[in-house]
Each structure stands twice: as C-alpha cells, then as structure tokens.
Amino acid sequence: MIEKDRLRLALIGCGYFARYHAAAWRVIPQVELVAVCDRAPERAQAFAEQFDVPRYYTNPEALFRAERLDIVDIVTTPESHRELVELAARYGVHVICQKPMALSEADCVAMVESCERAGVSFMVHENFRWQRIFRRARTLTEAIGEPFFLRLWFRSHYDVFARQPYLATAERFIILDLGVHLLDLARFLMRDEFSTLYCITQRVHPQIRGEDVATILLRSRRGAAASIELSYASFAPRELFPQTLALIEGPLGTVLVEADGLLRLITSSGHTEERLAPPSLPWQEPPGEWIQEAVLAIQQHFVDCLRRGLMPETHGRDNLRTMQLVFAAYRSADTTSSIALDQSESERRG
Amino acid sequence: MIEKDRLRLALIGCGYFARYHAAAWRVIPQVELVAVCDRAPERAQAFAEQFDVPRYYTNPEALFRAERLDIVDIVTTPESHRELVELAARYGVHVICQKPMALSEADCVAMVESCERAGVSFMVHENFRWQRIFRRARTLTEAIGEPFFLRLWFRSHYDVFARQPYLATAERFIILDLGVHLLDLARFLMRDEFSTLYCITQRVHPQIRGEDVATILLRSRRGAAASIELSYASFAPRELFPQTLALIEGPLGTVLVEADGLLRLITSSGHTEERLAPPSLPWQEPPGEWIQEAVLAIQQHFVDCLRRGLMPETHGRDNLRTMQLVFAAYRSADTTSSIALDQSESERRG
Numbered sequence: 001m002i003e004k005d006r007l008r009l010a011l012i013g014c015g016y017f018a019r020y021h022a023a024a025w026r027v028i029p030q031v032e033l034v035a036v037c038d039r040a041p042e043r044a045q046a047f048a049e050q051f052d053v054p055r056y057y058t059n060p061e062a063l064f065r066a067e068r069l070d071i072v073d074i075v076t077t078p079e080s081h082r083e084l085v086e087l088a089a090r091y092g093v094h095v096i097c098q099k100p101m102a103l104s105e106a107d108c109v110a111m112v113e114s115c116e117r118a119g120v121s122f123m124v125h126e127n128f129r130w131q132r133i134f135r136r137a138r139t140l141t142e143a144i145g146e147p148f149f150l151r152l153w154f155r156s157h158y159d160v161f162a163r164q165p166y167l168a169t170a171e172r173f174i175i176l177d178l179g180v181h182l183l184d185l186a187r188f189l190m191r192d193e194f195s196t197l198y199c200i201t202q203r204v205h206p207q208i209r210g211e212d213v214a215t216i217l218l219r220s221r222r223g224a225a226a227s228i229e230l231s232y233a234s235f236a237p238r239e240l241f242p243q244t245l246a247l248i249e250g251p252l253g254t255v256l257v258e259a260d261g262l263l264r265l266i267t268s269s270g271h272t273e274e275r276l277a278p279p280s281l282p283w284q285e286p287p288g289e290w291i292q293e294a295v296l297a298i299q300q301h302f303v304d305c306l307r308r309g310l311m312p313e314t315h316g317r318d319n320l321r322t323m324q325l326v327f328a329a330y331r332s333a334d335t336t337s338s339i340a341l342d343q344s345e346s347e348r349r350g
Numbered sequence: 351m352i353e354k355d356r357l358r359l360a361l362i363g364c365g366y367f368a369r370y371h372a373a374a375w376r377v378i379p380q381v382e383l384v385a386v387c388d389r390a391p392e393r394a395q396a397f398a399e400q401f402d403v404p405r406y407y408t409n410p411e412a413l414f415r416a417e418r419l420d421i422v423d424i425v426t427t428p429e430s431h432r433e434l435v436e437l438a439a440r441y442g443v444h445v446i447c448q449k450p451m452a453l454s455e456a457d458c459v460a461m462v463e464s465c466e467r468a469g470v471s472f473m474v475h476e477n478f479r480w481q482r483i484f485r486r487a488r489t490l491t492e493a494i495g496e497p498f499f500l501r502l503w504f505r506s507h508y509d510v511f512a513r514q515p516y517l518a519t520a521e522r523f524i525i526l527d528l529g530v531h532l533l534d535l536a537r538f539l540m541r542d543e544f545s546t547l548y549c550i551t552q553r554v555h556p557q558i559r560g561e562d563v564a565t566i567l568l569r570s571r572r573g574a575a576a577s578i579e580l581s582y583a584s585f586a587p588r589e590l591f592p593q594t595l596a597l598i599e600g601p602l603g604t605v606l607v608e609a610d611g612l613l614r615l616i617t618s619s620g621h622t623e624e625r626l627a628p629p630s631l632p633w634q635e636p637p638g639e640w641i642q643e644a645v646l647a648i649q650q651h652f653v654d655c656l657r658r659g660l661m662p663e664t665h666g667r668d669n670l671r672t673m674q675l676v677f678a679a680y681r682s683a684d685t686t687s688s689i690a691l692d693q694s695e696s697e698r699r700g
Binding site (some may be wrong): 196198224227229234237254273337 | 374497499505524533546548550552554562565567569573574575577579581584585586587601604605606614616617618621636686687688690
C-alpha cells in the first residue's frame with residue numbers, strides 16, 4: 001500500500017508507442033512523470049519536451065541513481081526488458097513493462113523472481129484485455145454459461161512494418177508481438193487456463209524474416225476450445241486494424257464482439273445488441289483509438305492496485321502463463337506437433 | 351465407358367434423406383430407377399409408390415439376384431455400408447454410397463479394395479463440395495494465389511435429432527456425420543492434402559451420447575492452415591442450418607462464402623461481390639435447398655463419369671483420405687495430441 005499523494009514515475013524507451021503511455025500518465029492524477037530515458041539523446045530530449053517532463057536520461061542506471069522513483073514504465077523493445085526490470089527491482093522500484101515480457105521463458109521466470117525477491121510490484125502492460133469492448137464482453141459471458149468455444153481473430157493487411165520497421169527483421173514476429181495479446185485475452189475471456197496447444201505459422205510477406213500468419217488451437221483444462229487467428233497478410237472487406245473480433249459460445253448463448261464497438265448477445269430467449277461509444281481522448285489517433293484508451297485504463301489499474309496493496313491483473317507471474325503459451329506455440333509450429341503445457345512451475349508459486 | 355441408353359439403378363435405404371436422392375434420380379435422363387430396397391416392407395413400398403418405382407425389395411441380396419443393375423445407390427446408415435458395397439462389387443454393379451463411407455478405417459479400405467478388384471466404379475456421395483456456392487468459391491480462389499488459410503464453419507442450434515433420432519444415440523456424432531463434409535470441402539478448396547491434425551471434441555447437449563461440438567486444425571503438406579469448426583450447440587444471430595460458411599485467404603486476396611449464396615472476392619485491386627440465385631427444384635424443401643440441389647449435381651456427375659469412363663471426384667480411394675482425417679480427428683481428441691497422417695497407403699495406390 002502506498003500512501004503518498006503522487007507517485008514519482010519515469011518512462012524508459014521513447015519510441016513510437018511510448019507517446020500513448022506518456023499521454024495517459026499525464027492524466028492520471030496520482031502519478032507524476034518526473035523523467036524519461038532513451039539511448040538516443042535527441043529522442044529523449046524531444047520526448048521530454050513534448051510531454052513536459054522535467055528531466056531526461058540516456059542511461060537507465062543513471063536514471064535510477066539520480067531519481068527517487070516509485071514506478072518505472074519500460075517501453076523499450078523486448079531484448080532489453082529483462083535487464084531493465086531487474087535494474088528496477090534492485091532499486092526497489094515498482095515496474096510496469098510492455099509486452100512481450102521477454103524473448104525466452106528463462107528470462108521471463110528470472111524477471112518475475114527478481115521482482116518477487118525485491119518485493120516490488122511487477123505488471124506486464126497487457127492492454128488488449130483493457131479494451132472497453134472486452135471488459136464488457138466478459139461481463140456479457142455471464143449470461144451464456146461456462147464458455148465451450150472461443151474464436152479470436154485479428155486478420156489484417158495493415159502495413160505495420162512501415163511504422164515499426166524492427167518487426168520486419170525479427171526472427172519471431174506475429175505470435176510474440178500480437179499473439180501474446182490474443183492469448184492473454186483468451187485466458188481472460190475463458191476464465192480458464194490452457195493445457196494443450198497446436199500451432200501453425202506461416203510467412204506470407206516475402207520481404208520479412210519472421211512469421212506473419214499464425215493459427216493456434218488451444219484446449220482448456222476443462223476441455224473448452226479456443227481458436228486464435230493472427231494474420232498481417234489478409235485482405236478483408238474492410239481493413240479493421242487494430243481491432244480484434246471475438247465469438248464466445250456457451251451452452252446458454254453466444255457473445256459476439258464485432259467491428260467498431262458492436263456487441264451482440266444471443267440466448268434462447270432472444271437477441272440483444274449494443275454499440276459502445278468510441279473513445280474520445282484528446283491525444284487519440286486513428287486507427288488505434290480503442291487501444292490508446294486501453295493504455296490509460298491499464299495504467300490507471302496499476303496505480304490503483306499499488307495504492308490499495310492489490311495484485312494487478314497481469315502481474316508478472318500471471319503473465320508467465322501467457323508467455324508459456326507464446327513459447328509453446330513456436331515449439332508446436334517448429335515440431336509440427338501439439339504441446340502439453342507444464343504449468344507446475346506457476347502452479348507451485350502462483 | 352457405358353454406352354447403353356439408360357442405366358438401370360436401384361436405391362437401398364428408404365429413410366429420411368433418400369427422398370432427395372430419388373427425386374434427383376428421376377430427373378437425370380440417363381438413369382432409370384427400377385427398384386428400391388428397405389428392411390421395413392411398408393417403408394419400401396410407400397417409397398416405391400411415391401417415386402413411381404416399379405419394384406421394391408426388403409433383402410438386398412434378393413434385389414441383386416432379381417435385377418440386372420448398372421448402379422446401386424446406398425442410402426442406409428453407415429453400419430451397413432461395407433456389407434452392401436461389397437455385395438454390389440460381387441454382382442459387378444457400380445456403387446454410389448452415402449457418407450460417411452464406414453465406421454472404421456479397416457472397413458473403408460476393404461470397401462475400396464473390393465470395388466477395385468471387381469472393376470466397379472465406387473463413389474462416396476460427398477455432396478457438400480457440389481453445393482453451387484462451393485463450386486463457384488473454388489473458381490474464385492484462382493484469383494488469390496495458393497491459399498494459406500481456410501476457415502470453414504458450421505455453427506448451428508438446429509434440432510437435427512428430431513429428424514434423425516439415431517444421431518442422438520451414436521457413440522460418434524458430429525465429425526462422422528457432418529465433419530466428414532467439411533473435411534472433404536477443405537481438401538477440395540485448398541487443392542492440397544493434410545499432413546497433421548489436432549482436434550478437440552465436446553458434448554454440450556446433455557441428452558445425447560456423442561460429441562456435438564468439434565474444432566479441428568489441420569496443416570497441409572505445403573504448410574497452409576485449415577480450421578474446421580463444427581457445432582450443433584451454437585446460438586447465432588440467425589440460424590443458418592445447413593449452410594456452411596468459408597473464409598479462404600491467399601497472398602493475393604480473400605474469398606468469402608457468406609449466408610444465402612453471397613460470395614465476396616477481395617484483392618489488392620478491389621472488392622467484388624455476387625449473390626448466387628437460390629436453387630429452384632420442384633421437390634426442394636426448406637431449409638436444405640442448397641444441399642438438395644447438390645444431391646442432383648453429384649448424382650449427375652457420377653452418371654457422366656460412368657458414361658465417359660472417368661473417375662468421379664470423390665471416388666472411394668479419394669474419399670479414404672477424407673475418412674483418414676475423420677478417424678485421425680477422433681484419435682486426436684481421445685489422446686489430446688496432434689496426429690501425423692500416414693498417407694503412404696493411399697499414395698502408393700492412388
């Protein structure tokens with residue numbers, strides 16, 4: 001439980017997506033953004049100016065030495081996550097870190113254990129489950145009984161490489177970058193963990209290095225099925241990037257998450273639909289409005305949990321389960337066989 | 351090659367679906383329906399009267415002894431398929447047999463080999479691929495390059511048990527009865543065979559014996575993914591039974607099979623859509639119009655192939671591949687692991 005009025009926060013990594021983090025931090029009243037850090041000094045400086053941040057750093061260690069921080073927000077590419085999270089833990093600073101947690105299961109486990117030993121709160125910035133439409137969809141599932149089937153699909157032809165060119169050269173791309181979101185959403189919507197997984201990956205864009213299409217079928221512990229469809233090579237009647245669509249079925253009915261905030265609930269007694277109002281934040285930019293709103297929601301959630309002494313939803317050890325699914329999906333695709341998930345580690349501790 | 355004017359045909363099994371077979375045979379000019387056979391004499395007689403068939407039998411052996419047949423159409427439940435197909439082979443009569451071919455892989459292989467030894471043509475009545483919309487969809491896929499992804503879904507809450515009560519007591523239900531259609535369609539639309547499969551089955555209806563929900567993910571030899579969704583426990587915004595919907599994606603575009611004959615083609619150069627005219631056959635009955643038309647199309651195809659000395663599309667050895675997928679799906683669900691398909695048998699021979 002943290003009782004001071006305003007938490008002192010720094011943000012590391014001033015790249016493309018960090019602007020939405022910073023914009024959101026600025027409107028969370030319990031937080032004060034005191035510093036930013038980026039290896040590129042001109043980028044750190046410009047970012048600090050843009051968001052009225054008093055100080056900027058180019059060296060994370062220097063940042064932690066100089067500032068008395070309560071929270072650090074890590075928005076770098078995943079290669080540096082472990083080092084930065086462990087640094088925060090050494091300085092006793094609570095951490096929120098962008099997904100994917102890290103690039104190997106060993107790194108992920110080490111990060112979680114470092115934070116647990118240091119007694120700092122560690123949350124992964126798993127924002128898709130904070131999209132308003134998925135919060136509402138989960139509430140609606142209360143009317144359909146225990147879900148037996150979920151399909152989550154993200155099929156797009158958006159040129160994500162133009163904005164984030166490093167994605168084109170990553171050895172592993174769509175599952176690690178985007179699939180992690182849908183796998184986490186699947187855990188959130190099914191209210192169950194998965195015990196077996198089968199995955200097929202493909203590279204359709206000729207000029208990239210990693211996979212840009214993946215299809216994952218998961219079996220939950222109680223025997224439900226979840227089909228996760230990921231593609232950046234799909235032509236659609238209308239390009240919906242970055243919207244994720246969902247079909248959730250239970251013995252008593254169906255919940256449908258459709259484009260642009262449309263939600264349907266179908267049960268034996270009828271059919272209702274509602275359309276959520278689109279987000280309206282001063283800094284929002286198309287086409288990512290629903291996500292930009294989710295960034296604010298998850299950051300507010302982290303702060304609320306810190307102040308009330310609660311575990312945030314996607315705390316590190318919880319997110320290990322999502323990351324296990326990510327790594328298992330690659331193993332499945334590489335071996336063209338299904339993977340039984342060993343959850344003993346997280347079970348024992350979580 | 352058969353050169354006589356009209357082929358003499360008998361139909362065995364006068365149950366619910368046989369009426370659509372008989373109605374279609376009657377309008378195929380190269381065929382003469384000379385006899386029907388059913389264990390229940392009153393059913394055989396009533397059916398013969400309804401369709402103006404000169405003779406009826408209650409014993410298949412008696413039928414074959416008494417009639418000089420060119421073709422027999424087997425429309426019984428699958429338990430009797432092997433015995434009846436082998437009987438036809440012994441009498442040198444060409445066979446068209448309802449799906450599923452049989453209830454075990456050993457039976458299926460034996461049936462195919464009996465017909466090959468006897469030199470009779472053997473086709474499985476795999477009619478879904480003869481729905482007009484799927485013939486057209488396959489043609490449209492020529493514009494999208496080699497498909498990398500297919501989703502075929504049949505999600506319904508139709509009370510299929512009311513009309514075919516034996517389905518409620520079958521040990522294996524939805525994959526064997528309906529999945530066989532979608533697995534065959536997947537082979538047809540992907541123009542490729544499958545090498546690995548993972549399947550999850552569920553029973554949602556409490557009062558039935560077999561599975562009423564199944565989800566199957568298949569990997570094709572060239573690495574494409576096909577997701578097959580089957581359910582008789584799904585509430586939908588509108589009940590579409592017995593329509594199958596499809597999404598087919600290639601590097602150059604997408605083909606969508608939507609409800610009521612709507613087809614879309616989306617490529618980088620634009621979006622076109624067409625709506626196929628609904629079938630209009632004198633004997634058609636809702637909601638199965640598209641299927642009833644497909645029955646006529648497949649039977650006409652069989653006759654055309656017989657007269658021109660060609661192999662029909664879903665000849666027995668071809669259909670062995672579909673049946674291998676069916677049995678592998680059950681094995682996968684039972685063992686909660688993926689199955690590598692051994693296609694050496696059909697490869698060697700087919």
